[in-house]
Amino acid sequence: GITILIRSPEGRILIGRRRRTTRFGNTWCLPGGYIEYEESFIATAHREVLEETGLEVRISGIVNVVSNQLDGIHHTLVIVLIGDALGEQFRPGDDLTALKWIDRTSHCDINYGFEADKRIIDCYFAGTLAMLPIDTRIEQR
Numbered sequence: 001g002i003t004i005l006i007r008s009p010e011g012r013i014l015i016g017r018r019r020r021t022t023r024f025g026n027t028w029c030l031p032g033g034y035i036e037y038e039e040s041f042i043a044t045a046h047r048e049v050l051e052e053t054g055l056e057v058r059i060s061g062i063v064n065v066v067s068n069q070l071d072g073i074h075h076t077l078v079i080v081l082i083g084d085a086l087g088e089q090f091r092p093g094d095d096l097t098a099l100k101w102i103d104r105t106s107h108c109d110i111n112y113g114f115e116a117d118k119r120i121i122d123c124y125f126a127g128t129l130a131m132l133p134i135d136t137r138i139e140q141r
Contacts, residue, residue: 002044003032003117004081005124006057012103013121014085016052016096018113027113030120031096032078042134045081051094059083061131063124066116080120082131 006014015028033048035041042059049057064080092099102110104125112118123129 001032001034001076001078002041002048002081003030003078003120004045004049004057004059004083005030005063005120006049006053006055007082007084008101009084010103012101013107013124014053014055014090014099014101015110015117015121016092017098019095019097022095023113028110028117029113030080030117033094041079041081045083048094052092052096053099054089054091054093056086057083058086059134061133063129063131064120066120078116080116081134082124082129 008014014031016031017026017028020026031049031052033044033052035044039047045059046057049055060082062079063082066078066080067076090099102121107121107125110118112121120129
């Protein structure tokens, strides 16, 4: 799958509250989702962000690849991207019922659905994420 740290100009991160009827409902997460067959990971990121937030983003690079142990038989591998919001108007959609910008302080009080999201956001606010640029000559949207 794909998840993306969407930055505001002030350095905040956008998170969404998961729909009550989804796995880990009413918890918070980074926007993202599953890669569809024959879809590039870049196309997935743009599609998922648009579906879940209504935003267009400029993707800067890859900051990590993480595992989520969802339960005893489900395990996901997630490419974590970072990018900037291209606009200010957002609206929750798809599996999200609310969106909000968080900063280092408010991040500490969030009930995340995925431990990997919390760890990645911890690293972002600590300034310890390294970024691998995406070669757009190879990966197209």
